[in-house]
Amino acid sequence: MFQRINFDKIIDDYTLNLVVTKDYMKAYLEISLDTDEIPDKNLTIEDIESFLREKEVVYGIQRNIIQDMIDSRVYQKSVMVAEADMPQKGDDGYIQYTHRIKNSISLNQDDKGNINFKELGWFVQVNKGDVLAKKIPPTKGKGGKNLKGEEIPAVSGKEAVFKYGKNVVESEDKTSLISTKEGRLEYAGDKLQVNDVLSIKGNIDTSTGNIHFGGDVVVNGDIKTGFEVNCAGSLEVNGVIEAANIVVGRDLVVKGGIQGNAKSSIKVSGSTICRFIENACVFSDGDIITDFVVHSNISCGSNLVVKGKKGLIVGGEIKVKNEINAQVIGSYMGTKTIIEIGLDPSQKNKLDAYRDELHSNEKKLKDLQPTIETGKQLLQRGLMDNIKKISFVKMLEDYNKTVQNISIVETEIQKIEKQLSEIRYGMMQVKDKIYPGVKITIGRYSRYIKDETGASKLYVQDGDIVIHKN
Incomplete structure (x- = not known):
């Protein structure tokens, strides 16, 4: 809520109450009659304007509204009798691009279903020195005036800011973006390049x-x-x-x-x-x-x-x-x-690779087990010299590492298989036949x-792949 200032003045049998917003942008007047009898003297518009001037309200006075209050005997009602000119903010500046900046692919087919690969229009080619964008300046806006007649300065719009990347520079007057090389125009993130x-x-x-x-x-x-x-x-x-x-x-x-x-x-x-x-x-x-x-x-x-x-x-x-x-x-x-x-x-390729790796490790483990068992028996009987012990320890390390790898791979396989079990989307649409x-x-x-099937859609429903014929 705006803060307000109150002023009162008695003129004969009338009491005038003036309320002015603290910024002196609006003023409200209320007229009260202090007697039940018809007053000897009528209130005049000059009386009210004099009161307004005393309180520095000299601009934006609505004389027709004041006259109507007097003629219609509008009492005990607050009416806006003066309004300042509000300043108007200027429009913000903006960037005007000279080319389409979003890559898009347009596939055009003729009546026979052939795709025209010559007219894809999927990128914009620019040359060195081409103007890529122009900076449109903000407008200054329009000033206002308060009830005291004081000028209120205009508020200008905000200036736009160029954002650009490689092979793009600003012009000397900072109003345009210029390509420094021949190439494809792109909008990377929020930058033109x-x-x-x-x-x-x-x-x-x-x-x-x-x-x-x-x-x-x-x-x-x-x-x-x-x-x-x-x-x-x-x-x-x-x-x-x-x-x-x-x-x-x-x-x-x-x-x-x-x-x-x-x-x-x-x-x-x-x-x-x-x-x-x-x-x-x-x-x-x-x-x-x-x-x-x-x-x-x-x-x-x-x-x-x-x-x-x-x-x-x-x-x-x-x-x-x-x-x-x-x-x-x-x-x-x-x-x-x-x-x-x-x-x-x-992910499916990872799953296949993990399964191959698991099979390879399991085969390796199976091949190592007989040798490991034989080594354990020789070690228990004291029939293994130091050189064989070193070789046996390395084999045990390789065996344990393979066991560990199998555990890791099995965990990854379980993760992907869980994703597979939760899949409910995915569809195949066939317009002619399968x-x-x-x-x-x-x-x-x-x-x-x-069996040969005509036009149809295939998707998962109730735990099975259904064929819905079109």
């Missing part, structure tokens, strides 16, 4: 050697068999990835497709988009979007979307964390196709497809 791009005009082959780069890489040709690409940023390939070893720190886009083999692998920390995947090992932490997958080992940390003209998954092992969406699963020939959904593929020969696992539940 330009990521350098390594552009390969042709193929990655003997003419280039292996590529290791700390930013984005664009390959205008193919990545040939046996070569390596390791980039911290995104990788865009306008041709085909053959049986090469690829490590990508962000997203992978292959406008051709991926033709691998058992000795090569592709590891992507972001999403993967390509025309097809054939005989390849692809590990992607984000989504995988493609036209078809044939006889491949796929590990997907989000969703596998097989769309387009074929929309086919056949053969190989497919591990997906969330959901699979495809046209056709398997083939009329009953091709073995293994699909696992629910657990993060990285052929026999497909095995689907969601969490710890498995189901073999024995």
Whole structure:
């Protein structure tokens, strides 16, 4: 509540009570009549204005309201009779960006289901010297005036602050952000930056050697068999990835497709988009979007979307964390196709590795036990010299260490298996058909497809995988 100041004045049979806010922004008047009889003299607007002036109320006086109080004999009621001009705060400054700053991928399909890989528009390329952002200054606002007629200064808006990272500088007048290099525009956290791009005009082959780069890489040709690409940023390939070893720190886009083999692998920390995947090992932490997958080992940390003209998954092992969406699963020939959904593929791979390690340690323990027992008997009979004792002690240490390793691995296996038992999410949507020969696992539940099934959804319900036909 605002603090107020009270003033009183008696004029003939009238008592005037003036209440003014302490900041002199508003004034309220109450008129009281001190007699029940009709007064000899009427109160005038000049009387009231004189009273207001005495109390320094000279601005913002509402004369029409005062006159109405007098004419209508408004008594014993407090009415606002003066109001100051409030100052208006200026608008805050802001940053106006000259380019789209969020990377996005737009997959456009024609009527035949073909994806246009030429117009993905998934990043913004800028040149050295380009203006990336402009600082729009704050406005000054508008001043006010209190009831005393004193000026109240305007309050300006706040000035915006540039936040930027590598390869970006402020202009000399501090009003713009300028790119210092050619590259891809990014918004990293809350900072605008330009990521350098390594552009390969042709193929990655003997003419280039292996590529290791700390930013984005664009390959205008193919990545040939046996070569390596390791980039911290995104990788865009306008041709085909053959049986090469690829490590990508962000997203992978292959406008051709991926033709691998058992000795090569592709590891992507972001999403993967390509025309097809054939005989390849692809590990992607984000989504995988493609036209078809044939006889491949796929590990997907989000969703596998097989769309387009074929929309086919056949053969190989497919591990997906969330959901699979495809046209056709398997083939009329009953091709073995293994699909696992629910657990993060990285955890599933850990589980498989732990099981292999456990089997190896248990075999080692089994092989050591006869030798350990023989050594104990020789030691008890005093038939072991010092050299054999040293060798036997080392063997015992190895045995005990193996036992300890088995305990550790079993604990890790139990943790992951517990996660598997608790999984209830995960789904596979098929728009056309599923052929026999497909095995689907969601969490710890498995189901073999024995009969050809039409468009349907597969998910866990009441402790089993159900097939809901669309």
